[in-house]
Amino acid sequence: MVMIGTDSHKRTHTVVALDEVGRRLGTKTVRTNSEGHLAMVEWASTFADHDDDGVRFALEDCRHLTRRLESDLLAAGQSVIRVPTRLMASVRQSSREPGKSDPIDAEAVALAALRHPDLPVAELDGPAREVKLLSDHRRDLVVQRTRIAAQVRWHLHELDPDLQVPGRGLRRHCVVRDLLAELDRFDSVVARLARSLLERCQELNTQINDLEKELRILVCRFAPSLLEIPGCGVLSAAVIVGETAGVHRFRDKDAYARFTGTAPVPVWSGSSKGKVRLNRGGNRSMNCALHMIAVTQARGVGPGKAYLDKQLARGKDRVAGLRLLRRRLSDVVFAAQRADLQADVAEASAEPLRLVA
Known part of the structure; x- marks a missing residue:
């Protein structure tokens, strides 16, 4: 060719x-x-x-x-x-x-x-592309809100050290409204800047919440099996769908594990057969999403805690146990997406043909 x-x-x-x-x-x-x-x-x-x-x-x-x-x-x-x-x-x-x-x-x-004849083949944009764009945009807005929240806290401390802001409180509309009302007591440049930042924070809260609602609708429509995995919320599922960009691109679960960065890298030679090391490659956004699911399951949500306790009893430390749990979750996520793909194909084939007059 x-x-x-x-x-x-x-x-x-x-x-x-x-x-x-x-x-x-x-x-x-x-x-x-x-x-x-x-x-x-x-x-x-x-x-x-x-x-x-x-x-x-x-x-x-x-x-x-x-x-x-x-x-x-x-x-x-x-x-x-x-x-x-x-x-x-x-x-x-x-x-x-x-x-x-x-x-x-x-x-x-x-x-x-x-x-490398097995490289991924590009396709026209579909639902996964929409999910990725919305998920990335939401993450950018969260970064902006975090930076603004730090600036607001320093301005409020300068105005009134006794004015306490709850942890992650600037994510809530009621807390932002109360702080805006408190700023009416001050008339200075610092207060004006703090008010401007709080108003911007309020706008970001609305945009972030709206994006999360839109992502929930898309994920429930195109990847319902992911949400059935214990510990996998809407945001983690959105990252998985967007970064995977079609599970049919991967020939098996092992190839998918290499993509997610959960498959260990072999480093053995001679008598040290079977020795591996941590894989620091792969898609780090996917790896982070799987880690969040693993941490949630390790707290008792789903079967992850029993598996982690089993690894700890074998002498593994918690970090190594979570690493192994991420590898198992990669297979679970792959199987869930394959199930959704097969369901979509079956639904499309079951639709009756429409005759055009």
Whole structure:
């Protein structure tokens, strides 16, 4: 087959076409707009006669730079493969051509796709993309609220040290309203700034709560089995759905565990067979969501506490026990998403065909 690797920037895309053994067939640079993407597809069609399998595009997995290109290629009926950045970097280091340039980087992406035929295939945006966007936006708003809360507390301490704010109290509308009423006693620049920050905090509370309600509706609709897992709330389920981006992309639970960063890394040699170490790679957002579920279950919600106690009785410390529990939860989450996928497929196949007059 012909593999076309791309090196993407804000203004241009550089593409390099390789055959199945890695020989360069051509190079082209286009603009990052619809006209440039159409010219890229037309240029790629000239290589379609090399093999019956046609042409495939390999994009470096940097979503913000390649999102528009990926969508246009998929809309044009092209096959698109996402190549992790670390694979492209390792290929470039082993290249016989020294230096760094756009064609060299594009060729490295194509070579990485040829060497790893099981890389994830891109698809058009669906419900998982919506969940991820909403979840990421909510997290950004929470970060803003946390920063504002710290500033408000210092301003209030300067105005009146006896004015106490409950822990996490600025998340509640009633606490914010009471603090705004207390600020009426002061007439200074500090009080004015504190009032402005409190009003902004009140807006963020409303936006964050609305986003959580919207996420609850989406998660209940597309991943109800996740919410049935003890300790998995709406926010954790939203992170899992958004970051997974379709459980059908993973061939089995072990591949999914490597994606979540819960599969240990083998480090044995010779007589030390079976030795492993902590995996610090994988998707860290997914790993964090699984850790929150594990911590919740360790407190007695669900079967996690019994499993953790069993590991502690075997001589494991609590950190190692939670690590093992995250690995088991990765399999549970994978199975839950597979069940939802099979239910959706069965429901779609059971729908009667509608005749169009």
